[in-house]
Amino acid sequence: MSPLSEFSLEVLTLPVADVDRAVRFYTGQVGFGLDVDYAPHEGFRVVQLTPPGSAASVQLGVGLTDAAPGSARDHYLVVTDIEAAHEELAARGVPVSGLRHKKSVDWQGDFTPGVDPDHRDYASFFGFADPDGNTWTVQERGHAS
Numbered sequence: 001m002s003p004l005s006e007f008s009l010e011v012l013t014l015p016v017a018d019v020d021r022a023v024r025f026y027t028g029q030v031g032f033g034l035d036v037d038y039a040p041h042e043g044f045r046v047v048q049l050t051p052p053g054s055a056a057s058v059q060l061g062v063g064l065t066d067a068a069p070g071s072a073r074d075h076y077l078v079v080t081d082i083e084a085a086h087e088e089l090a091a092r093g094v095p096v097s098g099l100r101h102k103k104s105v106d107w108q109g110d111f112t113p114g115v116d117p118d119h120r121d122y123a124s125f126f127g128f129a130d131p132d133g134n135t136w137t138v139q140e141r142g143h144a145s
Helices: 019-030 082-091
Strands: 011-013 033-041 044-050 057-062 075-079 100-102 111-113 124-129 135-140
Touching: 019 033, 019 044, 019 057, 033 057, 075 082, 082 124, 082 135
Parallel strands: 011 057, 075 135
Antiparallel strands: 033 044, 044 057, 100 111, 100 124, 124 135
C-alpha cells in the first residue's frame, strides 16, 4: 500500500457582497497582506489575502463562488499570544468577542470567560466576523510562558 499523499491547505474562498469593503477590512483592520488583486473583466475579480505568518490564504472576489455572502463559518486562526492578538484587533476596530477558554481538561464543550490560566494549547479563544458576517475563531497554541 502506498503512503497517503501530502495535502497542503492553500486557499479558502470567502463569499462577500462588497469586495472593496472586504479588502479594506482584512488588510486595514485585521492585518492580512494583499497578494493579488486581479480583474481581467467586469464579471471576474480575484483578491488573495494572507494572514501574517500563514502558509494559507483567503480569496474573495467576483465570479468565484455562488455561496451567500457571510455564509463562511468558523475558520480558525492560530496565535501564540491570544491576549496580544485580542488587544491588537480590538484596537484596529475589529469587533472581537470576549476571551474564553475550555472550562475543563477533559473538555465537554463548556467554556468559561478569560484566558486559560495555564495557556494550554488549543484552550483559549475569541472570535470576530467580517462586515458580511463570515466568522473567524482565533485560538492560542505555543504560548511562551
